[in-house]
Amino acid sequence: MITPITGFSKLSKQEKVDWLVATYFNGNISSGLVLEQYWSKYEQLQDLHDGFSENTVSNYYVPFGIAPNFLINDTLYAIPMAVEESSVVAAASKAAKFWLDRGGFKATVLGTLKSGQVHITYAGASEVMVDFFAFAKAELLQSLDSINASMEKRGGGIQSLELVDKTSAMAGYYQLHATFETRDAMGANFINTTLEQLATTFRSLAQNYPGFENTQPEVVMSILSNYVPDCTVHVQVSCPVDEIGTINGVSGADFARKFVQAIQIATVEPYRAVTHNKGIMNGIDAVVLATGNDFRAVEAGVHAYAARDGQYRSLTQARVEDGDFVFEATFPLALGTVGGMTSLHPLSKIAMELLGNPTAADLMKITAVAGLAQNFAAIHSLVTTGIQAGHMKMHINNMLEQIGANPTEKEALKKEFANKTPSFASLKESLAAQRNK
Numbered sequence: 534m535i536t537p538i539t540g541f542s543k544l545s546k547q548e549k550v551d552w553l554v555a556t557y558f559n560g561n562i563s564s565g566l567v568l569e570q571y572w573s574k575y576e577q578l579q580d581l582h583d584g585f586s587e588n589t590v591s592n593y594y595v596p597f598g599i600a601p602n603f604l605i606n607d608t609l610y611a612i613p614m615a616v617e618e619s620s621v622v623a624a625a626s627k628a629a630k631f632w633l634d635r636g637g638f639k640a641t642v643l644g645t646l647k648s649g650q651v652h653i654t655y656a657g658a659s660e661v662m663v664d665f666f667a668f669a670k671a672e673l674l675q676s677l678d679s680i681n682a683s684m685e686k687r688g689g690g691i692q693s694l695e696l697v698d699k700t701s702a703m704a705g706y707y708q709l710h711a712t713f714e715t716r717d718a719m720g721a722n723f724i725n726t727t728l729e730q731l732a733t734t735f736r737s738l739a740q741n742y743p744g745f746e747n748t749q750p751e752v753v754m755s756i757l758s759n760y761v762p763d764c765t766v767h768v769q770v771s772c773p774v775d776e777i778g779t780i781n782g783v784s785g786a787d788f789a790r791k792f793v794q795a796i797q798i799a800t801v802e803p804y805r806a807v808t809h810n811k812g813i814m815n816g817i818d819a820v821v822l823a824t825g826n827d828f829r830a831v832e833a834g835v836h837a838y839a840a841r842d843g844q845y846r847s848l849t850q851a852r853v854e855d856g857d858f859v860f861e862a863t864f865p866l867a868l869g870t871v872g873g874m875t876s877l878h879p880l881s882k883i884a885m886e887l888l889g890n891p892t893a894a895d896l897m898k899i900t901a902v903a904g905l906a907q908n909f910a911a912i913h914s915l916v917t918t919g920i921q922a923g924h925m926k927m928h929i930n931n932m933l934e935q936i937g938a939n940p941t942e943k944e945a946l947k948k949e950f951a952n953k954t955p956s957f958a959s960l961k962e963s964l965a966a967q968r969n970k
């Protein structure tokens with residue numbers, strides 16, 4: 534039986550691995566060696582990575598790939614993508630090439646405002662809370678002066694502060710709802726520090742407020758919101774239907790018609806919408822991760838946005854209008870290009886450099902383009918050949934590895950399956966046949 538451990542975090546990395554081997558791997562040293570194999574021989578780099586998180590025992594590699602030839606607002610980008618799923622980078626590159634020859638991607642930032650709330654409960658009359666907020670607002674804002682100073686210098690800072698009465702949703706529930714401009718920072722720390730200061734000032738002012746003599750409000754929590762419907766970027770591609778050309782044996786006109794239908798289906802049908810948007814996130818997450826941004830925050834915000842009218846829908850739209858095929862999307866993306874992982878992780882720094890050290894607004898555009906391109910590539914395959922042909926061709930390396938083919942056998946099997954869709958069964962059969970020769 535395994536007994537709980539105390540002081541695990543105090544053990545050295547080697548001691549942690551040894552404990553894991555002894556406790557969870559029956560003393561099998563090879564499991565420990567797998568963990569150690571991934572330690573970097575560059576000590577400084579390893580120390581840096583160990584410092585990112587707690588209780589680290591190894592590094593978890595994700596491929597860092599490049600999708601070149603992205604023409605965005607007339608600038609050519611090679612987009613870094615960190616993703617483990619085969620065919621994502623290939624699909625992005627294919628979409629980039631297709632649109633490179635048709636005018637490229639147009640991207641526009643629509644807004645950069647983020648928000649956060651101090652969540653409060655108060656059992657008294659709402660007029661008292663309203664009066665208190667009117668009395669306290671200037672002082673609440675004033676208490677932020679020193680926190681705001683450097684952000685204000687960069688043209689950012691708190692933009693608004695309002696009291697929101699949420700009592701119809703939950704008895705006694707109010708918010709201080711604040712909006713923020715955080716320039717090139719994602720801004721989570723700035724926003725949370727600001728909100729906690731607001732909460733502190735709120736508490737101290739409330740304590741001595743005569744209206745609250747009998748019933749004191751209580752601050753429940755203060756935290757930024759990862760829902761960012763006012764921090765959005767619009768991205769679009771378009772070309773005359775005549776210029777689409779024949780795609781996988783399908784005429785340009787039929788392709789455009791089926792493409793539009795596919796998007797309509799994802800707009801009205803949540804089962805399809807989730808997979809459709811997952812494909813978009815293949816592109817968005819890969820850039821978010823490569824650039825050291827917080828993909829969980831982006832994921833949460835994007836999916837909430839996809840359901841903003843009460844039903845989960847496609848994030849992309851498509852139409853044929855005056856003979857033009859138009860494909861577009863608006864994505865909520867709170868990203869940073871300074872601070873946090875973006876400037877700590879050496880590969881994120883390289884990713885930023887590769888993108889010309891973009892502003893956060895530029896990174897929003899690039900990331901949104903990767904999402905739209907990924908969706909284009911997915912629908913492109915889905916309404917013509919289906920996705921398995923291309924996907925399995927990319928996935929074949931993983932499958933060959935799993936069935937234990939050696940390098941020579943891998944090459945032979947890849948040749949044999951160049952024009953057919955591989956499955957585990959068919960690959961195993963061909964491998965056995967090869968070995969019996």
Ligand code: MEV
Pocket residue numbers: 618808809810811812813815911912915920
């Ligand atoms: C696979 O990772 C993503 C797709 O399923 C997206 C889609 O269906 O649109 C291909």
